[in-house]
Amino acid sequence: MAQISQDLGAPQVLVNNAGSDDRHDFAEVTPQYWDQRIAINLRHQFFAAQAVAEGMKAIGSGSIINMSSISWMIPGRQLSVYNTAKAAIVGMTRSLAHDLGEAGIRVNSVLPGAILTERQRKLWMSQEYEREVLNRQCIKRHLLPDDVARLVLFLAADDSEAITNQSHIIDGGWI
Known part of the structure; x- marks a missing residue:
């Protein structure tokens, strides 16, 4: 982040989007697995935001977009x-x-809800799960990465300058 700021100036937008939804058995989670998964799915978001905050403060604006999931709401x-x-x-x-x-x-x-990424297709999107997703969604179609990207671009743009402190669900009406 420091190199980016040095080379390009203070970031005006940060999209915190990294994670891993590997399945695991609750009874088999070790402290090491816990620490690794929390680092992959949460830790970096905090410290990336911290790394860009001072530069954003200096320019008087910015947009931080943290990627979560509806998974914890289903659960x-x-x-x-x-x-x-x-x-x-x-x-x-x-x-x-x-x-x-x-x-x-x-x-x-x-x-996001069940977004049909290549990873989802390969690892989780069985015919049974696909039926479950489409049955639960109000909008009966596959949700695609572009659907999420358009929302993220809106939140990054000045068009959303009055929107903050919100959790934007994009799940075809599942929740």
Whole structure:
């Protein structure tokens, strides 16, 4: 983040989007697995936001978009550590919105549902799960990465300059 700021100037937008939804058995989670999964799904979001905040404050604006998931709201099975991290992102988003709002920095979270990415197709999208998803969604179609990207671009743009401290669910009406 420091190199980016040095080379390009203070970031005006941060999209915190990294994670891993590997399935796991609650009874088999070790402290090492917990720490690794929390680091992948939560830790980086906090410290990336911290790394860009001063630069955003200096320019008087910015947008931080934290990717979460609806998984913790359903809740998805065999995802206890992932769900914990994704729920924490919503709490962190709300805290950072209050901490950074006076400096003109917006902080929002995006909670996708069952987005049909290549990873989802390969690992989780069985015919049974596909039927479950489409039955639960109000909009009976596959949700695609572009659907999420358009929401993220809106939150990054000045068009959303009055929107902060919000969790934006994009799940075809599942929740």
